[in-house]
Amino acid sequence: MFLPDEAATLSAAADWAKRVRAPLSVALHGDLGAGKTTFVRGVLRSLGVQGAIKSPTYALVESYDTAIGEVHHMDAYRIEGRADFESRGGLEYFGGPSVRLVEWPEKLDGIVRFDIHIFLSYDGEGRRMRIVEGSV
Ligand SMILES: Nc1ncnc2c1ncn2[C@@H]1O[C@H](COP(=O)(O)OP(=O)(O)O)[C@@H](O)[C@H]1O
Numbered sequence: 001m002f003l004p005d006e007a008a009t010l011s012a013a014a015d016w017a018k019r020v021r022a023p024l025s026v027a028l029h030g031d032l033g034a035g036k037t038t039f040v041r042g043v044l045r046s047l048g049v050q051g052a053i054k055s056p057t058y059a060l061v062e063s064y065d066t067a068i069g070e071v072h073h074m075d076a077y078r079i080e081g082r083a084d085f086e087s088r089g090g091l092e093y094f095g096g097p098s099v100r101l102v103e104w105p106e107k108l109d110g111i112v113r114f115d116i117h118i119f120l121s122y123d124g125e126g127r128r129m130r131i132v133e134g135s136v
């Protein structure tokens, strides 16, 4: 799916969010600037979250109460292996009936299992999005 601008990413995310039910672990793949955080913002807005939605790069996780329950926005960029992830409490977010939206999921290879993979990539001035259900 081609997303010509930021508004297209936000609206694709909002459409996708309508079908989401917890528990769900979502891997958001893509280079820096590919639109992962934009996608999360679109999902959260569509689920009724108002106010600031900040990138969790330093905090690891930002959590939100939404129309469908708890949604955790995780940025795994700085995670260095299982022990590091566990010591930061990362695994605890994957236990309950929440939705987990994870940027840099490659950092959690072999540590957590994802139900859906969303691939975002650059395409000219816009972006391209591909959704793959199931483990890959
Ligand atoms: N479909 C799109 N086309 C063009 N620019 C986009 C698109 N989606 C998002 N952007 C822009 O890309 C930039 C980086 O987005 P961001 O979501 O922070 O990327 P990431 O989290 O993958 O690093 C932002 O300025 C955002 O407005």
Ligand SMILES: [Mg+2]
Binding pocket: 036, 037, 038, 055, 103
């Ligand atoms: Mg980001």
